[in-house]
Amino acid sequence: MSILEIDMIDETDHLPAKTNQFVEDLLQFAAEHLKIEPDTEMSVTFTDNEHIQTINRDYRGKDQPTDVISFAIEELVEGETAIHFKEDEGLPRVLGDIIISVEKASEQAEAYGHSAERELGFLAVHGLLHLLGYDHMTAKEEKVMFGLQKEVLDAYGLQR
Template identity: 75%
Template sequence: MGLLEIDLIDETEELASEKIQLVEEILQFTADYLQLPPDTEMSVTFTDNESIREMNRDYRGKDQATDVISFALEEIGEGETEIRYESEEGMPRVLGDIIISTERAAEQAAEYGHTIERELGFLAVHGLLHLLGYDHMLPEEEKVMFGLQKEVLDAYGLQR
């Protein structure tokens, strides 16, 4: 049993159980690596290009398929108040949801010349870092986030 409680939902009903297990393992590894508190919850949904395109359009205003989208429950935008649940004794910390297009992951794995496992692992770690508040809008942020991603993936053994 890892630090994270992860709901894994395969909407495609086509993803091999080993690949789903890999995503769970790398997320648990990342949680341990980053020393997240126990009782942290999140979900990962595997979907296709059409479904993720609709989400990308509806929530981000970009009408195109993408590889991964994160919906963070602790995200703090300008002018918003921070809501923390840590004061609730015994209550889990719910990070949010990661949506991965397995179709896009397969396309990108082929484009980059690495395995679908490497791509799924990368997208899962990328999504989790977004849930934890990391971003890559500015060059400094990108350097930190991508550096941490590479560090985690290398430590897990999923080098590019």
């Protein structure tokens, strides 16, 4: 039984099906490991540097490509009102969207000396943790988030 309902979108049209399946399997494993409730939805989009640079510029004010961007539905942005649903409404929990640059992941994998698959897995788990509200803006937050990220990746067998 899958915990997550994941919409996997390959904008590059070049991602092997096995890589797509690997990322989905890893995220399902992470969801179980992190005890995410069943019937939770999210999406993962694989794109290129040009498209993620546009997103990074438009939403984060940084006009450069990045490796992963997460858009958390549950994240409360200053000045916005949180949307809360009653548990008995039967609606699934929607975490949000993860966007990964396959080009940037390949560049980083080469720089770090590991496989592109390992880098995509790292970025997917990193993005998932952001969707769950984890961040790394302070040293304390970074220690918690990166520790949990390493725990999930190690448990799955993706040690560095």
